[in-house]
Amino acid sequence: MSDIFKKPVSRRTVAKGGLASILAAGAMPTIFTGASHAAYCNEPTGGDVTLGFNVPQTGAYADEGADELRAYKLAVKHLNGEGDGDMLNTFKPSALKGNGILGKKVKYVTGDTQTKSDAARASAKRMIEKDKALVITGGSSSGVAIAVQGLCQEAGVIFMAGLTHSNDTTGKDKRRNGFRHFFNAYMSGAALGPVLEKEYGKERKAYHLTADYTWGWTQEESMKNTTEALGWKTTKTVKTPVGAGDFSQYITPVLNSGADVLILNHYGKDMINSLTQAVQFGLRDKQVNGKNFEIIVPLFSRLMAQGAGEAIKGILGSTNWNWSLKDPASAAFVKSFGAEYGAPPSMAAHTCYCQTLLYANACEMAGTFSPEGVVKSLEGFKFDGLGNGATEYRAEDHQCFKDVLVVRGNQNPTSQYDLLEVVEVTPRSQVEYDAKIFGGDLGPVNAKPC
Amino acid sequence: MDAIFLQVLNGLDKGGAHALIALGLTLAFGTLGIVNFAHGALFMLGAFCAVSFNKIINLQQIVLDPTRKTAWGTPLEIKTPYITSWLGDFGNVLIDYSVPVSLLVTIPVMWLIGVIMERGLIKRFYNRPHADQILVTFGLAIVLQEIVSHYYGANPIPQTAPAIVAGSANVGSWIGLGESVVYPWWRLVYFGFSAIVIFAVFAFLQFTTFGMVVRAGMRDREMVAMLGINIERRFTIVFGIAAVVAGVAGAMYTPIFPPVYNIGMDFLVLSFVVVVVGGMGSLGGAVTAGFLLGILQSFASMNEIKSIFPGIDQIIIYLVAVIILLVLPRGLMGRKGVMED
Numbered sequence: 001m002s003d004i005f006k007k008p009v010s011r012r013t014v015a016k017g018g019l020a021s022i023l024a025a026g027a028m029p030t031i032f033t034g035a036s037h038a039a040y041c042n043e044p045t046g047g048d049v050t051l052g053f054n055v056p057q058t059g060a061y062a063d064e065g066a067d068e069l070r071a072y073k074l075a076v077k078h079l080n081g082e083g084d085g086d087m088l089n090t091f092k093p094s095a096l097k098g099n100g101i102l103g104k105k106v107k108y109v110t111g112d113t114q115t116k117s118d119a120a121r122a123s124a125k126r127m128i129e130k131d132k133a134l135v136i137t138g139g140s141s142s143g144v145a146i147a148v149q150g151l152c153q154e155a156g157v158i159f160m161a162g163l164t165h166s167n168d169t170t171g172k173d174k175r176r177n178g179f180r181h182f183f184n185a186y187m188s189g190a191a192l193g194p195v196l197e198k199e200y201g202k203e204r205k206a207y208h209l210t211a212d213y214t215w216g217w218t219q220e221e222s223m224k225n226t227t228e229a230l231g232w233k234t235t236k237t238v239k240t241p242v243g244a245g246d247f248s249q250y251i252t253p254v255l256n257s258g259a260d261v262l263i264l265n266h267y268g269k270d271m272i273n274s275l276t277q278a279v280q281f282g283l284r285d286k287q288v289n290g291k292n293f294e295i296i297v298p299l300f301s302r303l304m305a306q307g308a309g310e311a312i313k314g315i316l317g318s319t320n321w322n323w324s325l326k327d328p329a330s331a332a333f334v335k336s337f338g339a340e341y342g343a344p345p346s347m348a349a350h351t352c353y354c355q356t357l358l359y360a361n362a363c364e365m366a367g368t369f370s371p372e373g374v375v376k377s378l379e380g381f382k383f384d385g386l387g388n389g390a391t392e393y394r395a396e397d398h399q400c401f402k403d404v405l406v407v408r409g410n411q412n413p414t415s416q417y418d419l420l421e422v423v424e425v426t427p428r429s430q431v432e433y434d435a436k437i438f439g440g441d442l443g444p445v446n447a448k449p450c
Numbered sequence: 451m452d453a454i455f456l457q458v459l460n461g462l463d464k465g466g467a468h469a470l471i472a473l474g475l476t477l478a479f480g481t482l483g484i485v486n487f488a489h490g491a492l493f494m495l496g497a498f499c500a501v502s503f504n505k506i507i508n509l510q511q512i513v514l515d516p517t518r519k520t521a522w523g524t525p526l527e528i529k530t531p532y533i534t535s536w537l538g539d540f541g542n543v544l545i546d547y548s549v550p551v552s553l554l555v556t557i558p559v560m561w562l563i564g565v566i567m568e569r570g571l572i573k574r575f576y577n578r579p580h581a582d583q584i585l586v587t588f589g590l591a592i593v594l595q596e597i598v599s600h601y602y603g604a605n606p607i608p609q610t611a612p613a614i615v616a617g618s619a620n621v622g623s624w625i626g627l628g629e630s631v632v633y634p635w636w637r638l639v640y641f642g643f644s645a646i647v648i649f650a651v652f653a654f655l656q657f658t659t660f661g662m663v664v665r666a667g668m669r670d671r672e673m674v675a676m677l678g679i680n681i682e683r684r685f686t687i688v689f690g691i692a693a694v695v696a697g698v699a700g701a702m703y704t705p706i707f708p709p710v711y712n713i714g715m716d717f718l719v720l721s722f723v724v725v726v727v728g729g730m731g732s733l734g735g736a737v738t739a740g741f742l743l744g745i746l747q748s749f750a751s752m753n754e755i756k757s758i759f760p761g762i763d764q765i766i767i768y769l770v771a772v773i774i775l776l777v778l779p780r781g782l783m784g785r786k787g788v789m790e791d
Contacts, residue, residue: 338522
């Protein structure tokens with residue numbers, strides 16, 4: 001038996017050994033540990049690469065989250081060269097080859113945001129730390145998007161936002177590692193302006209009911225600026241608590257306010273309830289100031305329109321994309337998605353599918369998964385063939401600029417999905433703005449190892 | 451004046467829903483001594499009874515039209531409700547009146563759910579602390595919510611009122627106010643319905659032998675049992691009635707508020723405040739407090755009030771509850787000795 005086993009072990013020896021083990025295991029700078037071998041956070045080493053899909057799987061936006069997840073799964077399938085390829089065939093300029101990303105097979109993990117910022121951050125953190133996700137994408141709320149974008153910036157991974165419409169996401173809260181394909185509240189206002197003027201004239205009095213959180217505030221501000229520029233007067237703006245449920249006490253004051261337009265800066269369940277109740281209160285049958293009373297919902301989604309039922313018919317709003325578009329890219333996406341799931345995709349599904357392709361393409365263009373390379377590829381990237389016409393990822397704020405759809409609740413739907421008719425495709429030039437107006441600073445790209 | 455009148459109407463219809471839920475809660479608490487946090491889920495289940503009924507009578511015969519295609523290339527489906535094919539115009543009437551007709555299904559289903567809930571779970575917690583009761587019933591509520599969410603999704607499912615009461619009533623002209631004072635017909639129907647249900651429950655407890663025994667049991671359960679009356683069986687029936695009251699309240703509320711899986715939680719907290727303000731175990735107190743707090747909340751939402759006290763609409767109910775409980779610790783009509791041990 002060797003001496004070492006004969007020698008009595010002193011407390012000092014144990015303490016020294018323990019300290020050395022602790023230092024070796026975790027307390028040493030990561031440059032001396034295994035993590036230091038990676039050039040950037042979650043650099044893939046094997047034959048596959050993991051994407052993190054962070055969507056609401058429970059809670060109020062679970063249906064939207066489910067549709068986003070369907071789109072992500074379809075995108076992964078197409079990136080790996082399975083299925084009909086869908087918009088991979090129409091997207092240009094494309095470096096995608098249908099053999100994964102940079103030759104690595106695409107895998108994915110999912111997280112449940114629950115549409116709560118803390119839960120969304122926790123699931124994103126788990127996917128980055130435990131599942132080694134290279135990119136986090138998804139979400140159905142601006143509060144969640146801003147929270148997760150901040151986390152991804154700190155962690156050194158890319159964030160490709162899902163459905164988030166607040167000006168703040170690519171405004172005062174923008175981050176270098178974050179990118180948004182979806183349009184925003186400013187663009188909704190700018191797109192709706194000319195249509196509102198054409199349909200309702202220049203002399204109107206608007207009453208706003210606004211969801212009391214970041215998205216609602218920016219939506220109200222954008223609509224107010226747009227309508228006042230048309231010559232409309234703002235009678236009153238009233239903030240309503242998120243999830244108020246019964247809006248009757250907020251709607252009845254509208255009846256005698258002298259306003260002839262009600263603008264509902266609500267989304268999701270709030271939009272369904274406030275619109276349904278406004279219609280029940282007879283607002284759409286009213287005549288005020290010698291004009292028909294009108295209701296406007298600046299942000300529409302087909303899934304939400306389904307919830308509002310009959311009430312949505314004839315209501316004007318805006319949307320990022322609609323499945324009824326006839327361009328080859330939209331047709332290819334609808335065909336592929338419909339064949340897979342038996343229903344057309346929602347605008348949330350569309351933006352998530354596009355974001356996955358755009359991320360994969362940026363990696364291919366850069367020849368690396370490094371956030372530095374991806375950011376460089378995406379900044380100022382001009383592309384077409386993803387259903388929105390010519391589009392650009394503006395370098396100054398990482399906001400996509402493209403045409404915006406003004407839609408109206410379909411009066412005579414031909415199917416349960418045929419709920420919105422496109423009134424106008426507002427050209428990109430009309431919804432563009434100076435990146436400085438919303439403040440914020442992208443800061444430097446974080447491409448450090450995690 | 452117009453605005454005040456409209457807010458009174460708002461308060462009455464909101465108060466009607468609160469009063470109906472609080473009435474069921476109080477029935478369960480007053481008879482069984484159970485603090486039932488799953489009561490909001492019973493309201494939600496009632497609403498989904500109406501949704502399910504609507505789905506069933508709208509079941510459609512699907513015929514594929516090979517000459518027309520969907521956007522994804524499959525033949526277009528032409529759908530016709532079976533009930534219209536079988537019953538013609540009467541089928542259309544049934545579809546139009548699906549919400550009120552669904553009560554015929556909601557009542558027995560909710561009765562059954564109430565009895566199963568009481569016999570299967572609640573009775574095991576009669577002699578346990580209120581904290582245990584709250585935890586288990588709250589857990590049950592979450593389970594029920596998630597089951598409904600799994601089968602019906604998380605999006606609200608709109609239900610329409612019958613066409614005859616779909617628009618707004620010109621209530622202003624009825625009482626000499628301006629023609630601009632209108633109020634949705636269905637909300638007026640709901641208020642009337644609440645009043646009828648509340649009256650029926652009171653009449654049942656006040657004027658029937660069964661009600662007399664239940665009232666006696668609420669006063670002194672042991673004494674009633676010693677007289678040889680099977681009070682437990684009657685209490686099971688009372689729990690069933692409480693579930694039916696919550697269920698029909700939920701079913702009839704669907705045209706006002708498109709039902710969604712967590713609708714019960716929206717009402718539950720406020721209804722507990724209503725019960726406490728009305729006085730634990732007091733049926734009259736629950737109904738009075740339901741309407742009172744509903745009207746107060748509506749007034750607090752008026753722009754004129756909010757411009758003086760911003761955010762008052764969000765706290766008024768709790769503020770008034772605190773004041774009432776400070777002045778009247780047992781609530782408006784609370785009995786001595788209830789929850790005071």
